[in-house]
Amino acid sequence: xxxxxQHPSTLSVQEGDSAVIKCTYSDSASNYFxxxxxxxxxxxxxxxxxxxxxxxxxxQRIAVTLxxxxxxxxxxxxxxxxxxxxxxxxxxxxxxxxxxxxxxxxKGTKLSVKP
Amino acid sequence: xxxxxxxxxxxITATGQRVTLRCSPRSGDLSVYWYQQSLDQGLQFLIQYYxxxxxxxxxxxxxxSAQQFPDLHSELNLSSLELGDSALYFCASxxxxxxxxxxxFGSGTRLTVV
Numbered sequence: 001x002x003x004x005x006q007h008p009s010t011l012s013v014q015e016g017d018s019a020v021i022k023c024t025y026s027d028s029a030s031n032y033f034x035x036x037x038x039x040x041x042x043x044x045x046x047x048x049x050x051x052x053x054x055x056x057x058x059x060q061r062i063a064v065t066l067x068x069x070x071x072x073x074x075x076x077x078x079x080x081x082x083x084x085x086x087x088x089x090x091x092x093x094x095x096x097x098x099x100x101x102x103x104x105x106x107k108g109t110k111l112s113v114k115p
Numbered sequence: 116x117x118x119x120x121x122x123x124x125x126x127i128t129a130t131g132q133r134v135t136l137r138c139s140p141r142s143g144d145l146s147v148y149w150y151q152q153s154l155d156q157g158l159q160f161l162i163q164y165y166x167x168x169x170x171x172x173x174x175x176x177x178x179x180s181a182q183q184f185p186d187l188h189s190e191l192n193l194s195s196l197e198l199g200d201s202a203l204y205f206c207a208s209x210x211x212x213x214x215x216x217x218x219x220f221g222s223g224t225r226l227t228v229v
Contacts, residue, residue, distance in 0.1 A: 034217045034218075041225075043117065043205060043220040043221060044158070046217045102163070105160075108157045108158075
């Protein structure tokens with residue numbers, strides 16, 4: 001079945017710098033890749049997603065890129081702010097849902113933005 | 116408000132007890148997913164229901180069970196509770212069977228077993 005690896009597990013940046021989080025997936029038939037942000041003690045919230053027919057998508061300071069050949073996708077946050085501090089989860093949706101449901105999550109990246 | 120409602124928000128109970136967590140999915144969503152999140156851990160998939168039927172099962176303990184009712188709300192039952200069951204339990208819903216439009220998560224139930 002699908003397996004999603006996420007790196008790094010922790011990331012610390014200075015306010016204003018960029019942050020990049022990378023994920024790889026194993027099922028070449030996966031076709032949907034969302035990213036979730038989870039602030040401490042709160043629910044994960046969808047911040048951006050990309051489908052397999054698109055290589056890049058931007059939403060203000062956030063962008064996601066997808067390389068289908070290499071089976072990896074990345075989250076880019078520019079001009080980071082303290083409120084970007086949170087845990088970020090990537091996920092992949094295999095064509096056929098398996099034993100983990102329809103979204104396979106990475107283990108998360110804890111981003112800390114220092115003022 | 117995400118549209119996914121979980122109750123209760125907090126629950127404190129003793130070891131050996133049984134509790135029921137409730138989830139109402141977003142209006143129109145047919146799929147419900149349950150996740151367990153322990154301190155500083157990732158999202159551990161427990162189980163998925165689609166339109167009343169179990170569709171996928173993760174590493175859910177035998178002491179745990181769930182169901183989805185005709186009105187599409189779901190309940191997660193945890194029995195013979197142990198200290199290690201203390202965690203945040205999230206419910207999520209999606210409109211389709213495949214989750215190809217992402218999940219919407221509820222605010223979670225924080226379970227503390229003492």
